[in-house]
Amino acid sequence: xxxxxxxxxxxxLGCILxxxxxxxxxxxxxxxxxxxxxxxxxxxxxxxxxxLTSTVRIQGEKGRVVPVKTANPVPKEKIGDCMEALxxxxxxxxxxxxxxxxxxxxxTGIAVVAxxxxxxxxxxxxxxxDIEETEQWCSEIMEHVRERIAQGNTLKGTGAYx
Amino acid sequence: xxQDIIIIGGGPAGLAAALAAKExxxxxILILERDRELGGILNQCIHNGFGLHTFKEELTGPEYAAxxxxxxxxxxxxxxxxxxxxxxxxxxxxxxxxTAMNRERGLFTIHTKAVILAMGCRxxxxxxxxxxxxxxxxxxxxxxxxxYVNIEGRMPGKEVVILGSGDIGLIMARRMTLEGAKxxxxxxxxxxxxxxxRNIVQCxxxxxxxxxxxxxxxxxxGKKRVEGVTLAQVDENKKPIAGTEExxxxxxxxxSCGLLPENELSLNLGVSLNPATxxxxxxxxxxxxxxxxxxCGNVLHxxxxxxxxxxxxxxxxxxxxxxxxxxxxxxxxxxTETACAGSETQICLEAAEGxxxxxxxxxxxxxxxxxxxVRFRVADVYKxxxxxxxxxxxxVVSQKKRVLAPGEMEQxxxxxxxxxxxxxxxxxxxxxxxxxx
Ligand SMILES: Cc1cc2nc3c(=O)[nH]c(=O)nc-3n(C[C@H](O)[C@H](O)[C@H](O)COP(=O)(O)OP(=O)(O)OC[C@H]3O[C@@H](n4cnc5c(N)ncnc54)[C@H](O)[C@@H]3O)c2cc1C
Ligand code: SF4
Numbered sequence: 001x002x003x004x005x006x007x008x009x010x011x012x013l014g015c016i017l018x019x020x021x022x023x024x025x026x027x028x029x030x031x032x033x034x035x036x037x038x039x040x041x042x043x044x045x046x047x048x049x050x051x052l053t054s055t056v057r058i059q060g061e062k063g064r065v066v067p068v069k070t071a072n073p074v075p076k077e078k079i080g081d082c083m084e085a086l087x088x089x090x091x092x093x094x095x096x097x098x099x100x101x102x103x104x105x106x107x108t109g110i111a112v113v114a115x116x117x118x119x120x121x122x123x124x125x126x127x128x129x130d131i132e133e134t135e136q137w138c139s140e141i142m143e144h145v146r147e148r149i150a151q152g153n154t155l156k157g158t159g160a161y162x
Numbered sequence: 163x164x165q166d167i168i169i170i171g172g173g174p175a176g177l178a179a180a181l182a183a184k185e186x187x188x189x190x191i192l193i194l195e196r197d198r199e200l201g202g203i204l205n206q207c208i209h210n211g212f213g214l215h216t217f218k219e220e221l222t223g224p225e226y227a228a229x230x231x232x233x234x235x236x237x238x239x240x241x242x243x244x245x246x247x248x249x250x251x252x253x254x255x256x257x258x259x260x261t262a263m264n265r266e267r268g269l270f271t272i273h274t275k276a277v278i279l280a281m282g283c284r285x286x287x288x289x290x291x292x293x294x295x296x297x298x299x300x301x302x303x304x305x306x307x308x309x310y311v312n313i314e315g316r317m318p319g320k321e322v323v324i325l326g327s328g329d330i331g332l333i334m335a336r337r338m339t340l341e342g343a344k345x346x347x348x349x350x351x352x353x354x355x356x357x358x359x360r361n362i363v364q365c366x367x368x369x370x371x372x373x374x375x376x377x378x379x380x381x382x383x384g385k386k387r388v389e390g391v392t393l394a395q396v397d398e399n400k401k402p403i404a405g406t407e408e409x410x411x412x413x414x415x416x417x418s419c420g421l422l423p424e425n426e427l428s429l430n431l432g433v434s435l436n437p438a439t440x441x442x443x444x445x446x447x448x449x450x451x452x453x454x455x456x457x458c459g460n461v462l463h464x465x466x467x468x469x470x471x472x473x474x475x476x477x478x479x480x481x482x483x484x485x486x487x488x489x490x491x492x493x494x495x496x497x498t499e500t501a502c503a504g505s506e507t508q509i510c511l512e513a514a515e516g517x518x519x520x521x522x523x524x525x526x527x528x529x530x531x532x533x534x535x536v537r538f539r540v541a542d543v544y545k546x547x548x549x550x551x552x553x554x555x556x557x558v559v560s561q562k563k564r565v566l567a568p569g570e571m572e573q574x575x576x577x578x579x580x581x582x583x584x585x586x587x588x589x590x591x592x593x594x595x596x597x598x599x
Binding site for chain 1: 205208209210214220221222224225228311312313314315316337340341342358359360362363364368564565570
């Protein structure tokens with residue numbers, strides 16, 4: 001008889017499950033609020049799986065990524081291999097939600113799909129707003145500097161602007 | 163042009179409110195969003211776990227947002243992007259004047275009958291954290307790090323310590339580990355985590371990342387860049403205990419110290435805020451003390467489940483549409499008293515022992531629907547207790563609870579008929595008790 005207490009992670013309710021396996025190998029689950037919890041308890045005891053979410057680079061767009069997920073849960077011990085495979089993957093613009101970015105990731109038989117649509121236009125906008133952010137940041141610093149000067153402080157030797 | 167309803171913020175709350183208002187018959191609806199796209203914080207929450215209750219499937223943040231954005235586009239509800247609202251003021255005939263700014267139109271003001279506040283929340287500023295020492299590079303809020311990694315595709319560092327075990331911190335612990343960083347510890351000042359249980363399991367336990375409860379950062383080493391931090395255990399008064407210090411070398415410190423509703427606009431308008439939530443006091447219709455101004459989502463109180471945000475926002479949208487209809491009939495609508503000042507027409511909800519707050523904080527029986535949802539958070543971790551509800555001191559509800567934790571929002575349903583059985587009801591008290599009684 002094998003028994004384990006675990007928290008169902010299928011949804012944020014996080015029900016506390018108690019899962020046990022008898023000599024005959026039958027698994028029983030209690031404490032679950034819905035059938036997904038029973039299913040989770042069973043696989044978590046026998047072969048734990050996770051949906052992996054990450055990002056992949058966008059081809060030709062330096063420093064831009066698109067969010068992705070495995071279309072189905074992958075075995076937990078394969079997560080490292082999947083991440084490795086995603087490092088080499090690239091998505092092509094325009095990306096539509098659900099587009100397959102990588103087939104059969106790390107030999108799991110499961111595809112990796114995009115979870116967001118990305119168009120060229122959006123990337124251009126992102127670049128623009130980065131400049132704005134930089135400007136705002138500079139003006140905040142300048143305001144701070146002016147304040148310090150007004151207080152009669154010198155800006156040297158504080159370590160703050162090294 | 164004069165609008166019926168202006169919605170401030172195009173996150174999940176704003177989108178659901180717009181759709182519900184439209185469905186309830188409101189005509190002129192406009193969403194104002196300061197970001198370059200709709201979807202709010204969901205755009206950077208690329209992990210899954212959204213929408214199980216609403217869609218019966220587990221979506222990632224951007225996927226959940228995409229469903230609502232598609233509906234808003236289908237319903238042809240107008241929205242303006244990269245448009246920041248800078249002021250809301252009272253105008254003639256009970257209207258509100260919303261002043262906003264964007265690149266095409268500069269500064270402009272639109273009049274509207276109703277406003278729905280859906281501005282979400284932002285991270286607590288790090289100044290409030292009070293860590294002594296320098297401010298070297300390598301200290302980020304967890305949300306900023308999340309944006310770097312998930313939207314801009316760059317890693318803030320390689321060896322990480324996280325202070326605060328709120329959901330963003332937990333999720334970033336996993337995310338940075340997957341991207342090859344070594345997350346050495348998550349330190350939490352409180353004796354319990356502020357995040358969801360499921361996130362502790364799948365973000366920390368799955369990767370063997372230690373969660374150090376009742377710990378804080380007492381020192382940061384490094385002048386230009388973080389070189390390491392010293393953690394120490396704290397006592398019941400949150401004071402570091404001498405001799406428990408532990409130095410951990412790292413190049414990055416993430417701060418995940420909670421979220422604060424973004425209510426500067428509301429304050430300027432004269433909306434009264436509940437100190438327990440930093441969000442507005444609202445009545446059963448999610449209306450603030452200023453009639454015609456409604457609130458929903460994280461600007462009202464911080465939610466951990468987007469499904470509840472959408473549900474709450476849909477209610478706000480529907481009530482706002484009803485307000486617009488009624489306002490058309492009569493200019494004088496019963497004034498709402500949400501701060502609970504012993505009003506004749508409203509029942510006051512009291513958050514007693516163990517309950518930090520309730521939303522709503524008042525109920526007007528004449529406006530309530532057959533079933534009223536009351537959402538609340540508890541003040542501490544409680545095991546094997548009873549949630550009790552009293553109507554003017556008389557016990558009405560007693561529910562056994564296995565576990566209650568501040569990290570998880572709770573809810574309670576009150577039926578109209580329950581309230582009608584008490585015609586002169588003034589006060590509903592909610593509290594946690596050890597005994598079934
Ligand atoms: C890190 C993190 C992880 C989470 N994980 C989960 C999860 O796994 N499952 C789950 O169900 N829920 C999760 N949640 C909770 C859920 O996503 C949020 O509660 C929800 O997105 C809040 O929606 P909102 O519309 O109220 O706020 P937001 O999404 O923050 O939207 C507010 C919008 O208002 C805009 N705005 C603000 N001020 C102005 C202004 N002055 N003018 C114009 N626009 C303005 C902002 O730009 C923003 O787009 C998570 C939340 C966080 C922060
Ligand atoms: S058992 Fe069902 S309701 Fe409970 S956490 Fe799991 S999925 Fe959610």
